[in-house]
Amino acid sequence: MDHAVQTFISKHQMIQPHQTLLVAVSGGPDSVALLHFLCTMKKSFSLRLIAVSVDHQLRGEESEEDLRFVESLCEEWGVEFVGTSVDVQTYKKDTGKGTQEAARELRYAFFEKMMYAYEADALAMGHHGDDQAETILMQLMRSARPEAVQGMPASRPFACGKIIRPFLAASKNQIASYLEAQALEVRMDPSNEETEYTRNAIRQYLLPFMKENNPQFHKHMQVWSERAREERSYINEQAQKVLETVHFSSNVEKFVQLSKQTFKTFPLALQRTAFHLILNYLYVNQNEDISYLHEEMFMNLLNDEKPNASLDFPEGLKIIRAYDDITFSFAKVQEWKEYSYILEMEEELQLPDGSQIRADWFSGDGTEDAYTYLCDSHHVKLPLVVRTRQEGDRIRLRGMNGSKKVKDIFIDQKIPARLRPTWPIVTDQTGKILWVVGLKKGGERTSLSSGPWLRLHYKNKADT
Known part of the structure; x- marks a missing residue:
């Protein structure tokens, strides 16, 4: 196991000389083996090792004893120790999260705090190859998306440094053999043997079947994880072209x-x-x-x-x-109610969406654009009305025989359905539609030589 783990550490450039490493130690087999393994590297790499341990207060005195066990072990091996207790049950009630999720969030919050406190380069965790296989199998059960089935990364950014997992190259059995060869004592958490949690059920039933048929299954899963991450990284890079x-x-x-x-x-x-x-x-x-x-x-x-x-x-x-x-x-769709307002001459009317429309008299030459309307005043009966559309609305368009449904104008102009109910329409006193604002114009416009002329100008909210 030693050679495989050393090679894995080197391949992923996990540890460099003169670094400060936090080591997550629960007292269980994997974390105790990891701390011991790193202690064998301590002198040659000039490492500062600090064991961090968390009592989740889920097993009463037993979990508190785990914390004291780790502290005693560190004293024996000459390793700095920092421990804490967290109230998982209260956090569960406050957040509505499950036991495992609540415990993990509190644990990682403590680890992050310690990373900054000691300005550590990395947090070493004891996940091994069988854990990796379990993780990938769980992800396959829960998702069909390739990006969601990648397992745990060997290394990832965390706090002021990174999380490293040196034991992903080793199996659970190899770690057990290492503990036996080094005559190391450990603490056992009985909850790891329960099948209430999905991961434990996979550990007890599915993974043994896989390893019976392929003893190197954990290695295959680690290779899968690394290749999946490399390929996903490339696809994400290419997808940036889409995001542009x-x-x-x-x-x-x-x-x-x-x-x-x-x-x-x-x-x-x-x-x-x-x-x-x-x-x-x-x-x-x-x-x-x-x-x-x-x-x-x-x-x-x-x-x-x-x-x-x-x-x-x-x-x-x-x-x-x-x-x-x-x-x-995430914005809630604003549902404007239908409206109908009198538009007085020489005045500006503000509509519910913040846009404005103004009516005035105009003499002389003038040009129209999408938001400016000119009309022969002799063919318009005041007062003008600005309103939302009504069922059956039709407009007699300039230069066209007959009329056209306002509904069809919206469709032709590709106006989003959510905007149509509040689109401003200008009519005269008789109800004749003069202007579907910004889209189509009706009303008479023969010559500018005889005035006065009616001029309407619309400004949307961005221009007001």
Whole structure:
């Protein structure tokens, strides 16, 4: 085992001379073996070793004795020791988390605090090859996404340094043989033998079957993990090309916008990866409630022929597609009520969404644009009305015989369905639609030689 572990440490550049290492030690076989192994390296590498141990107060006096055992061991081996007790039960009640998750969060919070306190280079943990195999099997049971089935990294950033796992190259049996050869005493946690927790059930039933059929199963799983991470790293790098076409908000309210057609020009593997990277940005870290089913829902949204569609994801995330635009947002959709206002001449009216529209008289030459409307005043009956659309609305367009449904104008102009109910429409006193603001114009406009003329100007919220 010694040679395999040394080779693994060197391959992953886990430990360098003159470093300060924290070693997570529970008193169990794996952590005791790891501390002893690192003690054999202490002199040659000029290492400062500090054992850190946590009593979770889940087994009463027995778990407290584990802490004292580790302290005594460190005194015997000349290793610095820092221990603590945490109240898992209270933390569970306060957060609603399960026992294992609550214990892990409190344990890692203590480790992080100690990393900074000692300005440590690394935290060494005793996970071994069988733990790796268990982890990958659990991940396979829970997820169909390749990025979620990678096992534990040999090394990863943590606090002011990194977490290292030197024993991933060793099996549980090899560690047991090491303990026996070194005549090392350990403490045993009976809960590790219970099958209430999924990991323990895998440990008791599934993993023995795998290793019976392939004694090197733990090595295969470690190779799988390393290759999966290398390949995933490359795919993530390539997916950055997709993300370059995506708009990430820098506002307080996070949102992401992308073009459906542009997104679909990339290979499917990169589309999927970019989708999960977007979720990582929005959720900060991937939400555990996200599964391959959510991924399939998004891919279906991309390929759906309907112009408007939406998806509801965990924690209030909403994905809305309006023609080519797709928006990810936690913002609640503001439901404006229908409105109808009198627009007085020479005055400015503010609409519920913050936009403004002004009406005045105009004489002389003038030009129109999308947000400026000119009309022969002789054909308009005041007062003007600005309102939301109504069922059956039609407008007689300039230069056209007959009329057209406002609903069809929205469809032709690819106006998102969520914007249509609040889109401003200007009518005269008789109800004749003069202007579907920014889209289509009605009303008479013959010549500018005889005035006065009615002029309307619209400013959206961004311009006000």
